[in-house]
Amino acid sequence: MILVWLILIPFLGGLLCWQAERWGEQAPRWIALATMLFVLVISVLLWLGGNFSLPGNGESQWLLEWRVDWIPRFGIEIHLALDGLSLILVALTGFLGALAVLCSWHEIAHRVGFFHLNLLFILGGVVGVFLALDLFLFFLFWEMMLVPMYFLIALWGHSGSPGQTRIRAATRFFIYTQASGLLMLVAILALVFVHYSNTGELSFSYDVLRGTDVPEPLAFWLMLGFFIAFAVKLPVVPFHGWLPDAHAQAPTAGSVDLAGILLKTAAYGMIRFALPLFPEQSAAFAPVAMTLGLVGIIYGAVLACGQQDIKRLIAYTSISHMGFVLIALYSGSELAIQGAIILMVAHAFSSAGLFILSGQLYERIHTRDMRTMGGLWSRIPVLPGFTLCFVAASLGMPATANFVGEFMVLFGTFPSAPVVVVIASVGLVLAAIYSLLLMQRVHYGPEYRPGPLKGPDAREYGMMLTLLVLTIAVGLYPQPLLDTTAAVAAPVAELFTDGADLAARAGEVN
Amino acid sequence: MMVTPVVLSFLFPLMGTLILAFSAGRLGPRASSVIGVGSVGLAALATLWAVMGHGGGTEGVTLWTWIAVGDFQPTIGLAVDGLALVMMSVITGVGFLIHLFAAWYMTGEAGITRFYAWMNLFVFSMMLLVLGDNLLLLFLGWEGVGLCSYGLIGYYYQGLDNARAAFKAFVVTRIGDVFLALGLFLIFMELGTLDIATVLARAPELWAEGSATANLAALLVLGGALGKSAQVPLHTWLPDAMAGPTPVSALIHAATMVTAGVYLIARLNGLFLLAPDVMLLVGVIGAVSLLLAAFAALAQTDIKRVLAYSTMSQIGYMFFALGVGAFDAAIFHLVTHAFFKALLFLSAGAVIISCHHEQDMGKLGGLWRKLPVAYGGFVVGGAALVALPLVSAGFFSKDEILWQAMAAERTGLLIAGLLGAVLTGIYTVRLILGTFHGEPGSDHARHPEPGTSVFTHHLPLVVLAVLSTFIGAWIYPGLGGLFPEAPGDTVETGHTLLQVLAMGAAIAGLALAGWLFLMRRSWLDNITDKGAGAGLWKLWHHAWGFDALFDRALVRPWQWSVRMLRFDFINLFMNLPALIARAFNAGLVRSQNGRTRSYAVVMVFGTTVILLALALAPGGGA
């Protein structure tokens, strides 16, 4: 039952915030913060309590499971389950949700209640995505988390250029993800009906559908349907157009959520659904996916260097980082997949940090255009120091979580695809270039405009410190994370090793 | 036992950095310099204690396993052996003196806390690099050192070119780091471990000598070393790195960071022995950078850039030694070089501060009476640099390298080494004469304010001066046991001949320079003004045009592509469906013209089309 509460708490909290606006502007903020911390505390307790050893065959691989019939006609049921990977991502959602609430404490002034409603609905939807195991339920949450994010960007975003682009950016974000989501729905339905024709049993459950052997020509298209849906959200290069606009226009809280969690739902989706459901096709598709990952790394980096708007730059860096994750997922090595999971967590911390900092910069100098920034190191007391740390993290400085993630990915992928790793390592140099460019243009160089600005207050300092401590902690001691997700990464890696008897082995794993 | 001192030796700088970084302006300049210098001092003491307690062999201690996934198990573990101890003592010893001098150098500068935070972080990373028992931890130190050099070169961040120099330094070293990373991936794939000891043990079993993988691995490690030690292909960042404060140049670009590459190759000597032609390549690169830097140093006007190129050429000597297999000689030269190059840089720093940040030789001159300590430091340092026979430390170490080259029958390299020695003599004399003798070029130089404080100014210079003499050569404990026997150890013939040759080269260099600069100054000036001479002088001034080459070959195309791609092309074709929809919308909306009769016409048209299709359909639409 805890799983249901994990999803319901953000939704109820959101409604409460909306109504709490009547009691004053601070009430919704405290309620939202309390809700998200509640979710975080629950997930941490679950983490401490649960054992994540590799499941012996027989007992199920899920730490917690809860299923109840929903639409018997189609065999759809509300099937929630929690394992190492989803637990970490739920905890991450709780943590980043609390951060998002904190960082928009002063930024959002008008209609605070409704803002927090949207914010908490996004988080509720995301927690739903991480817990849902029934394909229909997964799709439902997948589409549902878009609506509040759309409103967040469209109504509270700040747009540099004329007002209209804010809504256009939000609409583009929505349509990109929704349309590709529909492709996934078509793939899910096709899978269900193929299973139905094979076994006469109509069901949307993940475990049941894993075993279906889909006739060859169709299977590739279904795998592609899943892949495109997750590729748009990851984002993978040809479909990345929406991310920079969405980030540039979104409020800080929106960007933190968007970069921190929404991108991870795509990677989670790939690990949970795209790979296990279509092992042979994914293995055959791996070279293409890896090339797309490489293009993502290089293209994202080159574009990041050319940006004027600070948030667009950070957005493109996310594209580059996610290129690594894509390579890892399709490399088929357990080390790489573990690395990808660590990289996801690390990227969440570092990009959230950078976005919060750009938000704080915006609060002080009311612009995101780097051409009007410079020499801020001496003007703002502590912020540049933190920016340097997060810039170091984003370029993969050892002792930060990004380094651990990226290098595990590269170590893991090297045996199976050395050329890919060599090109990806060029990405490391480019990462150094765009990260330091961010540092140069904003904090170093001559002062664009004189006059000291106020330093971070306790709230901002606390946020930055916790993020930094977490990044360094995971960077130096990632073992707890690795143990939790070991049970997830191993079977996914096995899928790739030999295409032949995959279905059989996949069948008896669960 | 060994653990506590070793762990303490790198914990102190870490504590220093944390205190300074999180003090957020509460510490004044005095307090922060005390903490900064103190922490490195304590580290030096801890190292001393470790050296005393060290009974030979390697003692390892593992703090915790960093990552454990399948057989990828890098640990945060320290391995202390003779090599590590030598390096530690250089880092903390020379480092402490430089920190001490920096207290004097940085008086009156803004942001001293930030300076010492970076310096301590640098010392901490360097200690990690040296102590790391597995390649991943070494890589951690390796990158940490790069980050600190970025921070310190870009210390005067208001100047855009300082920031750009720091950026260039980091990016070029990062390229080297990527080669090293690839080397690591290859080693892990082939040997299944990253632990240095096991790598050195397994490599000979799994790889045949001269096999492709051995060559590739050695080549990649060499690439990493070149980046960090500023050797020929990846050296363009070192001269620009002089934009940082002089103690930084002393610590990073003379004593410690640039020697990291030498340490790495020395540490992985087993790997290189398996790839003889890569060993030769190391020697050749050493020789080439040696000569290139020496020539470039001849044509510099800024005293720090002369010293920078001289560092590059001296490291070229170390690579030269590694190339011929004389690992011990290379480390010996590393140690002595740390002493006299730090001395030279600090003396230069003293001169610069005294003449109000004046670095151009043309504007200096006639200072030798006014800045006696600095002048003394320059002379002693210069002597060691030129390897003045018998009296200077440089003589013993450089002579050892040349001897090893001769013993290994690398005559080509030997000749390059000797020519380098002559050139070194020339540019050193030019540097000393230009800076201290002749007429003062500017009013700063006419009345400099010499550094007066004994503790922070005189003490470091004097101590380093003493170490630059033959005493420095005695202190070196000799790491014979650690490394495979060098070519020179077994062969004896020709040793004396070489010593004579080396001494002759050094003295010839000095004599030639003295004659040229004292007697023939006017003849020299007009040669460098016209035609071929001027062209040559300009070529050497710009270090054989490598900077321009890289700029045109790499930097400009990169900037062009960034500008071209600023507008997101791939994204354009994702807007296609939107444009098509917009076009269709415009077309269809025109059909809604509001007139009932035109609606009827469209309806009838639709029906007739369907009926026609029916009529034409094959088999009457059955």
Place this chain on the structure above:
Amino acid sequence: MLTLESLISLLPLIIVATTAVVVMLSVAWQRHHAGTAMVSAGGLVLALLSVPLAAGALISPPLMTVDGLAIMGSVLVLLCALVTVALSHHYLTGYIGPREEFYLLLLCAVTGALGLVASDHLATLFISLELLSMPLYGMLAYSFRAERSLEAGIKYLVLSAAATAFLLFGMALIYARTGRMDLAGLAAGLAASPDAWTLAGAVLMVVGLGFKLSIVPFHLWTPDVYQGGPAPATIFLATVSKLAVFLVLLRLVMVAPIFDSEWLRTLFTLLALITMLGGNLLALFQPNLKRLLGYSSIAHFGYLLVAIVVGGQLAVEATGVYLITYLVTTLAAFGVVTQVSSPFGGEDAAGLHHYRGLFWRRPWLAAVMTVSFLSLAGIPLTAGFIGKFYVIALGVADARWWLVGGVVAGSAIGLFYYLRVMVTLYMPEPGMRRRDATEDWGSRVGGLTLIVVAVLILVIGVYPAPVIDWVVGFSGVL
């Protein structure tokens, strides 16, 4: 032969007809707007209660079949009519001139719809279709003093009459060729050899019905009539009229084999595709809300045509569920338009700028509109998603990849204008004049029904099982 038993099966139709007569008499005796509304609502509720009775009766009257489809159709028709009555009461209070005749027309149209849904014979089909359409002309042109309503009425009359002529001519050709008028007989007659004339007849019938369902080549009247007609009339047109006609078309396709010949199936596929895409593309930059809803209903019936193409058991079930979700959503969307434009002030509040910043004045009304537009767009947790899910499931089950692609593309395009409308609700209000719903809209009957409908959208979206089981119950009987 008309036995007592078969009369009982026609009970709902009879009750509604008697209510119409009662209303006529009450208007003649004493005009009382609220009273008339109460009587007609009462009559509809009575008819609704009698439906189980009618379902019980085994023999259906001649020329008609009261089977599962008919019962389901009747229930949906009656419910929509009830909601329309509730919404039109508040709307008509501002109307100067006779108000009671609106309910009279409405009741007659409902009788026609009930007859149409159960018709089994070409004659009853024709008569019921006309009984449904004629009152609609009156309802659309009800506020004829406003130019737009008159224009809407005229356009609908002229084009609908033309469509009826097509339908009739089609029927005539089929009759001439087979000599049978009842659908079962038709099926037997046509099984032999469908020659050119019969196929032409079938095509003309499809054109006639296609006009009423506003399938693309015959859709041009829809936006103008939706914009012109008074809000309650448009609600009725968008829900009851389309519902009844679609069920007849479905029955035709299911019963008469002529309609499932391969060629006609490809024709339907083509029509479905261009209707889906055409409807969505037309609505992209539409500033007028009622026209936009008109285009959206064109697109939605394009999706529904997939059921006609696929045919079979699952298709009937999909049609039932999709119609329920479509009706609930359209009632909510148009209901909000009615609330904002009632009481009647000459011109309906159709321009999108009227709804800018509605959320910050009328949060709950804007919430209803957001839910309805989310449902139109097919976003999960709303009824629309269940409908779209069914249609895509249908397309995938029958491996009709073109249609499935069309649905995906159509809904992607559709998102653009649905989102555009939704976001204007939450935009900060500019200062200019705006139409607004009355202060106490929530406490009036119309407001309450609207909220109930909106809650229904969410309930169906969250827990659709009961609705699906109810529909499966009926589709089985066919």
Place this chain on the structure above:
Amino acid sequence: MNGIPMEHGLILASILFSLGLAGLMLRRSMLFVLMSLEVMLNSAALAFVVGATAWNQPDGQAMFLLVITLAAAEASVGLALMIQLYQRYRSLDLDAASRMRG
């Protein structure tokens, strides 16, 4: 069935039908539009009668009666609206009432 084969009747009805359609599309005045609607309905009725005689069943004629009643109703409502059109626009031109577009 004497003399005239059914196809001829149907063709006649089709011709009549297309004439009505042409009138609907070409004429501007609403009066003629209503008249052409009548023509179309009657042509359909004719087809029914032809069918009835071919199969000599009374259904066709019954259908004819229904069509006529419908045509009458249609005409009455059409004329009522035409009067309002005249009141409003002082002309019977159908295109006058075409303000809603786009």
